[in-house]
Amino acid sequence: MKPITVIGGGLAGCxxxxxxxxxDIDVIIVEMKPEVKSPAHALDGMAELLxxxxxxxxxxxxxxxxxxxxxxxxxxxxxxxxxxxAVPAGRALAVNRQLFSQTVEAAISTHPxxxxxxxxxxxxPTDDLTILASGPLxxxxxMESLQRCGVSLSYHDAIAPMIxxxxxxxxxxxAADRYExxxxxxxxxxCPMNEREYFEFVQALVNAQKTPLKDFETAPFFEGCLPxxxxxxxxxxTLSHGPLKPVGLIDPRTGKRPYAVVQLRKEDTAxxxxxxxxxxxxxxxxxxxRVLRTIPGMEKAVxxxxxxxxxxxxxxxxxxxxKWLRLNTAPNVTLAGxxxxxxxxxxxxxxxxxxxxxxxAQLRGETPVFxxxxxxxxxxxxxxGRAVSNYQPSNIVWSMIETAPRARRQKKHEHRQxxxxxxxxxxxxxxxxx
Numbered sequence: 001m002k003p004i005t006v007i008g009g010g011l012a013g014c015x016x017x018x019x020x021x022x023x024d025i026d027v028i029i030v031e032m033k034p035e036v037k038s039p040a041h042a043l044d045g046m047a048e049l050l051x052x053x054x055x056x057x058x059x060x061x062x063x064x065x066x067x068x069x070x071x072x073x074x075x076x077x078x079x080x081x082x083x084x085x086a087v088p089a090g091r092a093l094a095v096n097r098q099l100f101s102q103t104v105e106a107a108i109s110t111h112p113x114x115x116x117x118x119x120x121x122x123x124x125p126t127d128d129l130t131i132l133a134s135g136p137l138x139x140x141x142x143m144e145s146l147q148r149c150g151v152s153l154s155y156h157d158a159i160a161p162m163i164x165x166x167x168x169x170x171x172x173x174x175a176a177d178r179y180e181x182x183x184x185x186x187x188x189x190x191c192p193m194n195e196r197e198y199f200e201f202v203q204a205l206v207n208a209q210k211t212p213l214k215d216f217e218t219a220p221f222f223e224g225c226l227p228x229x230x231x232x233x234x235x236x237x238t239l240s241h242g243p244l245k246p247v248g249l250i251d252p253r254t255g256k257r258p259y260a261v262v263q264l265r266k267e268d269t270a271x272x273x274x275x276x277x278x279x280x281x282x283x284x285x286x287x288x289x290r291v292l293r294t295i296p297g298m299e300k301a302v303x304x305x306x307x308x309x310x311x312x313x314x315x316x317x318x319x320x321x322x323k324w325l326r327l328n329t330a331p332n333v334t335l336a337g338x339x340x341x342x343x344x345x346x347x348x349x350x351x352x353x354x355x356x357x358x359x360x361a362q363l364r365g366e367t368p369v370f371x372x373x374x375x376x377x378x379x380x381x382x383x384x385g386r387a388v389s390n391y392q393p394s395n396i397v398w399s400m401i402e403t404a405p406r407a408r409r410q411k412k413h414e415h416r417q418x419x420x421x422x423x424x425x426x427x428x429x430x431x432x433x434x
Contacts, residue, residue, distance in 0.1 A: 014352070018077040040137060135337060187265060350396075
Protein backbone atom coordinates (compact mmCIF):
# COMPACT_ATOMS: atom_id res chain seq x y z
CA MET A 1 0.00 0.00 0.00
CA LYS A 2 1.22 3.49 -0.83
CA PRO A 3 2.04 5.78 2.10
CA ILE A 4 -0.62 8.27 3.15
CA THR A 5 0.42 11.78 2.14
CA VAL A 6 -0.11 14.47 4.77
CA ILE A 7 0.21 17.98 3.34
CA GLY A 8 1.31 20.34 6.08
CA GLY A 9 3.48 19.88 9.16
CA GLY A 10 1.42 22.03 11.51
CA LEU A 11 -0.48 20.87 14.57
CA ALA A 12 -3.15 18.90 12.70
CA GLY A 13 -0.73 17.40 10.18
CA CYS A 14 1.78 16.24 12.79
CA UNK A 15 -0.94 14.71 14.96
CA UNK A 16 -2.54 12.97 11.97
CA UNK A 17 0.82 11.55 10.86
CA UNK A 18 1.58 10.30 14.37
CA UNK A 19 -1.83 8.65 14.81
CA UNK A 20 -1.45 6.88 11.46
CA UNK A 21 2.13 5.80 12.16
CA UNK A 22 1.28 4.35 15.56
CA UNK A 23 -1.27 2.19 13.71
CA ASP A 24 1.58 0.86 11.52
CA ILE A 25 0.62 2.95 8.48
CA ASP A 26 3.36 4.55 6.38
CA VAL A 27 3.13 8.33 6.10
CA ILE A 28 4.81 11.07 4.07
CA ILE A 29 4.55 14.59 5.49
CA VAL A 30 5.02 17.32 2.90
CA GLU A 31 6.22 20.45 4.71
CA MET A 32 7.26 23.62 2.87
CA LYS A 33 9.36 25.08 5.71
CA PRO A 34 12.13 26.08 6.02
CA GLU A 35 12.48 26.62 2.27
CA VAL A 36 9.19 28.55 2.06
CA LYS A 37 7.46 30.52 4.82
CA SER A 38 4.31 32.56 4.98
CA PRO A 39 4.55 36.14 6.34
CA ALA A 40 3.13 34.90 9.67
CA HIS A 41 5.75 32.17 10.25
CA ALA A 42 8.95 32.80 12.20
CA LEU A 43 10.36 29.34 13.05
CA ASP A 44 11.91 26.81 10.67
CA GLY A 45 10.38 23.79 12.37
CA MET A 46 7.03 22.04 12.28
CA ALA A 47 4.14 22.55 14.71
CA GLU A 48 4.78 26.29 15.03
CA LEU A 49 2.42 28.21 17.30
CA LEU A 50 1.53 31.59 15.84
CA UNK A 51 -1.01 33.67 17.74
CA UNK A 52 -0.15 32.61 21.30
CA UNK A 53 1.86 30.08 23.25
CA UNK A 54 -1.20 29.03 25.24
CA UNK A 55 -3.33 25.91 24.84
CA UNK A 56 -5.84 27.62 27.16
CA UNK A 57 -7.46 26.35 30.34
CA UNK A 58 -6.57 23.00 31.87
CA UNK A 59 -9.57 22.35 34.13
CA UNK A 60 -12.07 19.64 33.20
CA UNK A 61 -15.00 21.98 33.78
CA UNK A 62 -13.85 23.90 30.71
CA UNK A 63 -14.64 22.36 27.32
CA UNK A 64 -11.07 22.83 26.05
CA UNK A 65 -9.66 21.29 29.23
CA UNK A 66 -11.86 18.25 28.68
CA UNK A 67 -10.76 18.05 25.05
CA UNK A 68 -7.10 18.07 26.11
CA UNK A 69 -7.69 15.23 28.56
CA UNK A 70 -9.52 13.16 25.93
CA UNK A 71 -6.62 13.68 23.53
CA UNK A 72 -4.15 12.52 26.17
CA UNK A 73 -6.17 9.33 26.57
CA UNK A 74 -6.10 8.80 22.79
CA UNK A 75 -2.29 9.06 22.92
CA UNK A 76 -1.86 12.48 21.34
CA UNK A 77 1.76 13.25 20.47
CA UNK A 78 1.23 17.00 20.62
CA UNK A 79 -0.43 16.94 24.03
CA UNK A 80 2.53 14.93 25.30
CA UNK A 81 4.98 17.42 23.77
CA UNK A 82 3.03 20.32 25.28
CA UNK A 83 3.31 18.77 28.74
CA UNK A 84 7.07 18.31 28.27
CA UNK A 85 7.64 21.92 27.18
CA ALA A 86 5.16 23.68 29.49
CA VAL A 87 5.91 27.02 31.13
CA PRO A 88 4.12 28.47 34.18
CA ALA A 89 0.74 29.91 33.18
CA GLY A 90 -1.56 29.63 36.18
CA ARG A 91 -4.58 27.51 35.35
CA ALA A 92 -3.70 27.39 31.65
CA LEU A 93 -1.35 25.18 29.65
CA ALA A 94 1.29 27.31 27.92
CA VAL A 95 4.52 26.18 26.28
CA ASN A 96 7.91 27.39 25.12
CA ARG A 97 7.10 27.78 21.42
CA GLN A 98 10.54 26.97 20.05
CA LEU A 99 11.11 24.00 22.35
CA PHE A 100 7.61 22.70 21.60
CA SER A 101 8.26 22.83 17.84
CA GLN A 102 11.63 21.12 18.27
CA THR A 103 10.16 18.38 20.46
CA VAL A 104 7.35 17.62 18.01
CA GLU A 105 9.71 17.58 15.03
CA ALA A 106 12.17 15.30 16.84
CA ALA A 107 9.43 12.75 17.47
CA ILE A 108 8.08 12.96 13.93
CA SER A 109 11.45 12.83 12.18
CA THR A 110 12.65 9.76 14.11
CA HIS A 111 9.53 7.62 13.71
CA PRO A 112 10.30 4.74 11.30
CA UNK A 113 6.86 4.94 9.65
CA UNK A 114 7.09 8.67 8.86
CA UNK A 115 9.07 10.34 6.08
CA UNK A 116 9.37 14.13 5.77
CA UNK A 117 9.59 15.78 2.35
CA UNK A 118 10.67 19.45 2.48
CA UNK A 119 8.94 21.05 -0.46
CA UNK A 120 5.98 23.21 -1.44
CA UNK A 121 2.87 21.33 -2.58
CA UNK A 122 1.15 23.20 -5.40
CA UNK A 123 -1.51 20.68 -6.42
CA UNK A 124 -4.06 18.66 -4.50
CA PRO A 125 -3.53 14.93 -5.13
CA THR A 126 -6.89 13.26 -5.67
CA ASP A 127 -5.91 9.77 -6.86
CA ASP A 128 -4.17 8.60 -3.66
CA LEU A 129 -5.19 8.86 0.00
CA THR A 130 -4.22 12.31 1.20
CA ILE A 131 -4.76 14.43 4.29
CA LEU A 132 -4.79 18.15 3.54
CA ALA A 133 -3.67 19.84 6.76
CA SER A 134 -2.02 22.88 5.19
CA GLY A 135 -3.61 25.22 7.69
CA PRO A 136 -5.55 28.47 7.51
CA LEU A 137 -2.75 30.22 5.61
CA UNK A 138 -3.17 27.95 2.56
CA UNK A 139 -2.87 30.04 -0.59
CA UNK A 140 -1.51 30.10 -4.12
CA UNK A 141 -1.84 27.13 -6.49
CA UNK A 142 -2.77 24.73 -3.67
CA MET A 143 -5.71 26.90 -2.62
CA GLU A 144 -6.73 27.27 -6.27
CA SER A 145 -6.61 23.49 -6.59
CA LEU A 146 -8.85 23.18 -3.53
CA GLN A 147 -11.23 25.83 -4.81
CA ARG A 148 -11.79 23.78 -7.95
CA CYS A 149 -13.29 21.15 -5.63
CA GLY A 150 -15.82 23.51 -4.04
CA VAL A 151 -16.25 26.76 -2.14
CA SER A 152 -13.66 28.37 0.13
CA LEU A 153 -14.19 31.16 2.63
CA SER A 154 -11.88 33.35 4.66
CA TYR A 155 -11.67 35.56 7.73
CA HIS A 156 -9.06 37.72 9.42
CA ASP A 157 -6.83 36.62 12.27
CA ALA A 158 -4.18 38.50 14.22
CA ILE A 159 -1.05 37.87 16.28
CA ALA A 160 -0.09 39.51 19.59
CA PRO A 161 3.24 41.27 20.20
CA MET A 162 6.06 39.70 22.23
CA ILE A 163 8.11 41.81 24.67
CA UNK A 164 11.64 41.32 26.06
CA UNK A 165 11.40 40.68 29.80
CA UNK A 166 14.39 42.84 30.76
CA UNK A 167 12.74 45.89 29.20
CA UNK A 168 9.80 45.81 31.62
CA UNK A 169 9.60 48.01 34.72
CA UNK A 170 9.15 45.57 37.60
CA UNK A 171 8.71 48.40 40.10
CA UNK A 172 5.26 48.88 38.55
CA UNK A 173 4.49 45.46 37.06
CA UNK A 174 3.74 42.65 39.52
CA ALA A 175 3.76 38.87 39.14
CA ALA A 176 0.54 37.05 40.03
CA ASP A 177 -1.96 34.51 38.78
CA ARG A 178 -5.63 35.26 39.35
CA TYR A 179 -6.89 34.39 42.84
CA GLU A 180 -3.48 32.97 43.85
CA UNK A 181 -1.21 34.42 46.53
CA UNK A 182 1.97 32.67 45.37
CA UNK A 183 3.90 35.10 43.15
CA UNK A 184 7.24 33.27 43.02
CA UNK A 185 6.27 30.91 40.20
CA UNK A 186 3.47 33.00 38.69
CA UNK A 187 3.12 32.60 34.95
CA UNK A 188 1.82 36.13 34.40
CA UNK A 189 3.08 39.67 34.85
CA UNK A 190 0.42 42.33 35.41
CA CYS A 191 0.46 45.98 34.36
CA PRO A 192 -2.05 47.82 36.59
CA MET A 193 -4.07 50.75 35.28
CA ASN A 194 -6.13 53.31 37.14
CA GLU A 195 -9.35 54.62 35.64
CA ARG A 196 -7.76 57.59 33.86
CA GLU A 197 -4.94 55.49 32.40
CA TYR A 198 -7.42 52.89 31.17
CA PHE A 199 -9.71 55.28 29.29
CA GLU A 200 -6.78 57.18 27.79
CA PHE A 201 -5.36 53.87 26.57
CA VAL A 202 -8.68 52.82 25.04
CA GLN A 203 -8.94 56.12 23.20
CA ALA A 204 -5.37 55.78 21.92
CA LEU A 205 -6.14 52.31 20.57
CA VAL A 206 -9.26 53.52 18.78
CA ASN A 207 -7.46 56.48 17.17
CA ALA A 208 -4.24 54.64 16.26
CA GLN A 209 -3.31 53.96 12.64
CA LYS A 210 -4.10 50.42 11.46
CA THR A 211 -2.50 48.26 8.80
CA PRO A 212 -4.70 48.29 5.64
CA LEU A 213 -6.57 45.05 4.99
CA LYS A 214 -5.58 45.09 1.33
CA ASP A 215 -7.08 42.44 -0.93
CA PHE A 216 -9.12 40.61 1.70
CA GLU A 217 -10.76 43.57 3.42
CA THR A 218 -14.28 42.19 3.01
CA ALA A 219 -13.56 39.12 5.15
CA PRO A 220 -14.79 39.27 8.77
CA PHE A 221 -12.67 39.01 11.90
CA PHE A 222 -12.96 35.80 13.89
CA GLU A 223 -14.91 36.76 17.01
CA GLY A 224 -12.78 34.52 19.25
CA CYS A 225 -9.55 36.31 18.32
CA LEU A 226 -10.44 39.95 17.74
CA PRO A 227 -7.72 42.60 17.42
CA UNK A 228 -7.51 44.57 20.65
CA UNK A 229 -8.28 47.83 18.84
CA UNK A 230 -11.40 46.26 17.32
CA UNK A 231 -12.60 45.32 20.82
CA UNK A 232 -11.86 48.85 22.03
CA UNK A 233 -13.95 50.34 19.21
CA UNK A 234 -16.99 48.34 20.35
CA UNK A 235 -17.31 50.27 23.61
CA UNK A 236 -15.19 51.97 26.24
CA UNK A 237 -15.73 49.17 28.79
CA THR A 238 -15.29 46.22 26.41
CA LEU A 239 -11.63 45.65 27.30
CA SER A 240 -12.20 46.08 31.05
CA HIS A 241 -14.71 43.24 30.85
CA GLY A 242 -12.46 41.22 28.52
CA PRO A 243 -8.67 40.75 28.39
CA LEU A 244 -8.03 43.68 30.76
CA LYS A 245 -10.44 42.45 33.44
CA PRO A 246 -8.74 42.89 36.85
CA VAL A 247 -10.78 40.32 38.80
CA GLY A 248 -8.69 38.15 41.12
CA LEU A 249 -5.65 40.46 41.08
CA ILE A 250 -4.37 42.83 43.76
CA ASP A 251 -1.74 45.49 43.13
CA PRO A 252 0.84 45.03 45.93
CA ARG A 253 1.69 48.75 45.81
CA THR A 254 -1.84 49.77 46.80
CA GLY A 255 -3.32 46.62 48.31
CA LYS A 256 -6.34 47.13 46.03
CA ARG A 257 -7.71 45.78 42.78
CA PRO A 258 -6.63 47.94 39.80
CA TYR A 259 -9.26 49.44 37.51
CA ALA A 260 -7.82 47.34 34.66
CA VAL A 261 -4.82 45.05 34.13
CA VAL A 262 -2.79 44.22 31.04
CA GLN A 263 -1.46 40.69 31.48
CA LEU A 264 1.76 39.32 30.00
CA ARG A 265 2.32 35.55 29.76
CA LYS A 266 5.69 33.80 29.78
CA GLU A 267 7.05 32.64 26.42
CA ASP A 268 9.69 30.37 27.95
CA THR A 269 10.51 28.74 31.28
CA ALA A 270 13.31 31.21 31.95
CA UNK A 271 10.94 34.13 31.47
CA UNK A 272 13.10 35.99 28.96
CA UNK A 273 10.11 37.10 26.89
CA UNK A 274 6.40 37.69 27.42
CA UNK A 275 3.43 38.01 25.08
CA UNK A 276 0.53 40.38 25.70
CA UNK A 277 -2.55 38.34 26.53
CA UNK A 278 -5.49 39.19 24.29
CA UNK A 279 -3.49 41.81 22.37
CA UNK A 280 -3.77 40.53 18.84
CA UNK A 281 -3.48 43.67 16.75
CA UNK A 282 -3.27 45.20 13.31
CA UNK A 283 -1.80 48.51 14.47
CA UNK A 284 1.16 49.62 12.38
CA UNK A 285 4.57 48.99 13.96
CA UNK A 286 5.18 52.67 14.87
CA UNK A 287 1.73 52.81 16.47
CA UNK A 288 2.37 49.62 18.45
CA UNK A 289 5.50 51.25 19.86
CA ARG A 290 3.69 54.51 20.65
CA VAL A 291 0.44 53.13 22.08
CA LEU A 292 1.62 50.01 23.92
CA ARG A 293 4.43 51.93 25.60
CA THR A 294 1.74 53.98 27.37
CA ILE A 295 0.87 50.88 29.38
CA PRO A 296 2.22 51.31 32.95
CA GLY A 297 5.52 49.45 33.28
CA MET A 298 6.00 49.15 29.52
CA GLU A 299 7.32 52.65 28.82
CA LYS A 300 10.65 51.23 27.57
CA ALA A 301 9.33 47.95 26.15
CA VAL A 302 11.53 46.25 23.56
CA UNK A 303 9.49 44.32 20.98
CA UNK A 304 10.87 40.89 20.07
CA UNK A 305 7.91 40.43 17.73
CA UNK A 306 5.34 42.91 16.53
CA UNK A 307 1.67 42.06 16.28
CA UNK A 308 0.32 41.52 12.80
CA UNK A 309 -2.79 40.56 10.89
CA UNK A 310 -3.16 37.82 8.32
CA UNK A 311 -5.88 36.01 6.45
CA UNK A 312 -7.06 32.61 7.64
CA UNK A 313 -8.89 30.46 5.11
CA UNK A 314 -11.36 27.66 5.75
CA UNK A 315 -13.79 25.63 3.71
CA UNK A 316 -17.56 25.45 4.06
CA UNK A 317 -17.27 22.02 5.68
CA UNK A 318 -20.98 21.09 5.92
CA UNK A 319 -21.30 21.60 2.15
CA UNK A 320 -17.88 20.40 0.99
CA UNK A 321 -17.06 17.47 3.29
CA UNK A 322 -18.72 14.23 4.32
CA LYS A 323 -18.92 13.29 8.00
CA TRP A 324 -15.50 11.63 7.78
CA LEU A 325 -13.94 14.95 6.63
CA ARG A 326 -13.51 13.73 3.03
CA LEU A 327 -14.10 16.06 0.10
CA ASN A 328 -17.42 15.21 -1.53
CA THR A 329 -15.88 15.81 -4.96
CA ALA A 330 -12.61 13.96 -4.19
CA PRO A 331 -13.19 11.23 -1.55
CA ASN A 332 -9.51 10.27 -1.41
CA VAL A 333 -8.76 13.67 0.12
CA THR A 334 -9.44 14.18 3.83
CA LEU A 335 -9.18 17.64 5.37
CA ALA A 336 -7.89 18.29 8.89
CA GLY A 337 -7.20 21.25 11.14
CA UNK A 338 -8.24 24.87 10.93
CA UNK A 339 -8.97 24.65 7.22
CA UNK A 340 -12.06 22.59 8.18
CA UNK A 341 -13.42 25.41 10.35
CA UNK A 342 -12.20 24.39 13.79
CA UNK A 343 -10.51 27.22 15.67
CA UNK A 344 -7.71 26.88 18.20
CA UNK A 345 -4.59 24.82 18.75
CA UNK A 346 -6.23 22.00 20.69
CA UNK A 347 -9.15 21.82 18.28
CA UNK A 348 -6.74 21.56 15.32
CA UNK A 349 -4.90 18.70 17.03
CA UNK A 350 -8.23 16.99 17.65
CA UNK A 351 -9.20 17.36 13.99
CA UNK A 352 -5.91 15.81 12.87
CA UNK A 353 -6.40 12.94 15.28
CA UNK A 354 -9.92 12.27 14.03
CA UNK A 355 -8.88 12.39 10.37
CA UNK A 356 -6.24 9.73 11.04
CA UNK A 357 -8.63 7.54 13.02
CA UNK A 358 -11.19 7.67 10.21
CA UNK A 359 -8.64 6.78 7.50
CA UNK A 360 -7.17 3.94 9.58
CA ALA A 361 -10.64 2.41 9.92
CA GLN A 362 -11.27 2.72 6.20
CA LEU A 363 -7.96 0.98 5.44
CA ARG A 364 -9.10 -1.90 7.67
CA GLY A 365 -12.30 -2.13 5.64
CA GLU A 366 -14.37 -0.86 8.54
CA THR A 367 -16.86 1.96 8.91
CA PRO A 368 -15.24 4.67 11.07
CA VAL A 369 -16.68 5.00 14.55
CA PHE A 370 -17.78 8.50 15.48
CA UNK A 371 -16.71 9.75 18.93
CA UNK A 372 -19.67 9.77 21.35
CA UNK A 373 -21.77 12.92 21.33
CA UNK A 374 -21.17 13.21 25.08
CA UNK A 375 -17.46 13.89 24.50
CA UNK A 376 -15.49 16.95 23.44
CA UNK A 377 -13.99 15.01 20.53
CA UNK A 378 -17.54 14.23 19.49
CA UNK A 379 -18.37 17.93 19.66
CA UNK A 380 -15.45 18.74 17.35
CA UNK A 381 -16.48 15.96 14.97
CA UNK A 382 -20.03 17.25 14.73
CA UNK A 383 -19.13 20.91 14.33
CA UNK A 384 -17.97 20.38 10.76
CA GLY A 385 -21.19 18.58 9.92
CA ARG A 386 -23.69 21.08 11.24
CA ALA A 387 -25.92 22.30 8.42
CA VAL A 388 -25.99 26.06 8.94
CA SER A 389 -26.48 28.91 6.49
CA ASN A 390 -23.43 30.85 7.71
CA TYR A 391 -20.75 28.34 8.70
CA GLN A 392 -18.03 29.94 10.85
CA PRO A 393 -14.93 28.68 12.68
CA SER A 394 -15.44 27.80 16.32
CA ASN A 395 -13.51 26.78 19.39
CA ILE A 396 -14.84 23.85 21.40
CA VAL A 397 -17.65 25.00 23.71
CA TRP A 398 -19.96 23.11 26.02
CA SER A 399 -22.93 23.67 23.72
CA MET A 400 -21.25 21.27 21.23
CA ILE A 401 -21.23 18.49 23.83
CA GLU A 402 -24.38 16.56 24.66
CA THR A 403 -24.88 16.48 28.42
CA ALA A 404 -27.57 15.22 30.74
CA PRO A 405 -30.13 17.86 31.78
CA ARG A 406 -28.94 20.00 34.63
CA ALA A 407 -30.59 18.88 37.84
CA ARG A 408 -32.63 21.30 39.88
CA ARG A 409 -30.39 23.31 42.23
CA GLN A 410 -27.29 21.76 40.66
CA LYS A 411 -24.56 24.36 40.23
CA LYS A 412 -23.05 24.87 36.79
CA HIS A 413 -19.59 23.65 37.79
CA GLU A 414 -21.10 20.56 39.42
CA HIS A 415 -23.05 19.81 36.25
CA ARG A 416 -19.93 20.17 34.13
CA GLN A 417 -17.86 18.04 36.49
CA UNK A 418 -20.42 15.26 36.09
CA UNK A 419 -20.50 15.77 32.32
CA UNK A 420 -16.70 15.59 32.15
CA UNK A 421 -16.66 12.38 34.17
CA UNK A 422 -19.19 10.84 31.78
CA UNK A 423 -17.25 12.08 28.76
CA UNK A 424 -13.99 10.48 29.93
CA UNK A 425 -15.80 7.19 30.55
CA UNK A 426 -17.37 7.32 27.08
CA UNK A 427 -14.12 8.28 25.35
CA UNK A 428 -12.39 5.31 26.97
CA UNK A 429 -15.07 3.05 25.47
CA UNK A 430 -14.56 4.69 22.05
CA UNK A 431 -10.79 4.26 22.27
CA UNK A 432 -11.26 0.56 22.91
CA UNK A 433 -13.42 0.30 19.77
CA UNK A 434 -10.94 2.10 17.50
